[in-house]
Amino acid sequence: MSVDDRSGWTTTPITPQLVWGALELERTERGWLPHRLPAWARRQVPDGQLAMAEAQPSGVRLVVRTRATALELDVLPTKVAYRGVPRRPDGVHDLVVDGRLAARAVAGGGHVMTVDMASGETTTEPGPVATLRFSGLEAGEKDLELWLSHREITELVELRTDAPVAPVPDRGRPVWVHHGSSISHGSDAAGPSETWPAVAAQQAGVELVNLGFGGSALLDPFVARTIRDTPADLVSVKIGVNLVNLDLMRLRAFAPAVHGFLDTIRDGHPDVPLLVVSPILCPVHEDTPGPAAPDVSADGVRFVATGDPSDRTRLTLRRIRAELARIVEQRAEEDPAITYLDGRELYGEADADRLPLPDALHPDAATHRLIGERFAAGWLPSLR
Incomplete structure (x- = not known):
């Protein structure tokens, strides 16, 4: 079917019932912008980095049940570039059909936000709306999950399909809320359905709310x-590396x-498992404190630690692990539902020899999958 042939197609309003993993949808001039922090929290955000990160929809997906064999979603992406660094490829959007990755698409166009890593200043060049197109899907009723790029702010403009769509009913799956850093956000995962939290959630059969x-x-x-x-x-919080x-x-x-x-978490979740x-x-x-500093070259960016390792008042990863283990052990005396996980069980020294961190801070795509599989096998089975 040609792109211009739209006879019999359905345009479906985008509503919160169709957008999973977001905590709020903000109305924009063109459509809806998913957020991973509510408006009251966004008003307290102190810097542009978090404002950008919470609006990048890691773990957010458009979920519908349909017989459609073709789907189009108009989006307005905001892509991020870093001054003095080669431009990264555009982010991908993953279409998962009945639990299996079926296709990927890239949204061309859109805005480009350029960040100066030294000063933190940003400039934005406006761009046009783009269309994500998926066709050749199997006939018959199925659940479609369109995972939005974890690296691009994405306004949702219009959803069109060649058959009607409906919200997916509650599947009775446990809800896992996870908070963490850029590694949990997705860093260099191959796609939004392959960040380590997404891998873990899909393998364990839980619904993800990713606050990385x-x-x-x-x-x-x-x-x-x-x-x-x-x-x-289940609530998990991954603490340390950004500090x-x-x-x-x-x-x-x-x-x-x-x-x-x-x-504060326990005020709302007094009894749920807290990891x-x-x-x-x-x-x-x-063993070396921060701050971390980017070392920019023609090959990209690597990070170096610039703190004084002799200053015992400053935080290192080794000190943070020891403190977190002590804190959880102390709290567990009165809170039997709290557990500590040493992150090196997910990625440790033997893994670093085989899969080193490419920029010295962030795991690559293969390591995201490794971490997700280990987390799903060791820490999520009790929720199934």
Whole structure:
């Protein structure tokens, strides 16, 4: 069928019932913008990094039940570029059919936001709406999940299909709310359905709400309150690496901040399993504090740790793991549903020899899948 042949097609309004994994849809001039923080929390966001990260829809997917064999979604993406660094390829959007990845598409056009990593300043060049097209789908009723790019802010403009669509009824799956850093956000995963939390959720048969925010897992109280207010059957929080690579706080402040974060979560989820996950292995920050600094070359970016390793008041990954293990052990005396997971069980020294972190901070696509499979096998089976 030609692109111009739309006889018999259906245009379906985009509603919250069709958009899973987002906490709010913001009305825009063109359509709807998914957010992973509610409006009240966004008003407390202190910087552009988190404002950008929460609007990048990691874990957000358009979910419908239909007999359609073709689907089109008009979107307005905002792509991110970094000054002085080669432009990354456009982000992909994954179409999952009845639980299996069936196709990928790229949204051309859109806005381009250019970030100066040294100053943090941004400039945005406007661009046009793009269309994601999927065709040749199998006939018959099926569940379609269109996972939006985890690397691009994506406004949803219009959904068209060659057969009517309906919301997917509650599948009775447990809801897993996860919070973490850029690694949980997706960093260099192959696609939005292949970030490690997405891999784990799909393999374990749970519904994911991904509150992984690139560069922004910083024990912010408004994030803890957001988790508190979000329905969940399991909550996991991955704490540490951003506190080190931003050199945000000293050791004295860390434990009370963690306790306060967990206390707030427990205010809304007093009995659900609560998993505290320490950082995966990251050799540059194991014993050297931050801040991390980008080393830009023609081959891309690598990060180096610039802190003083002799300063015992500053946070390193090794100190953070020891503190988190102590905190969870202490809290477990009165909270039997809290558990600690050493992140090196997900990615450790043997893994680093085989799958080193390409930029010294972020795992590659194969490592995302490895972490997701390990998490699904070891930590999510009880929710199935």
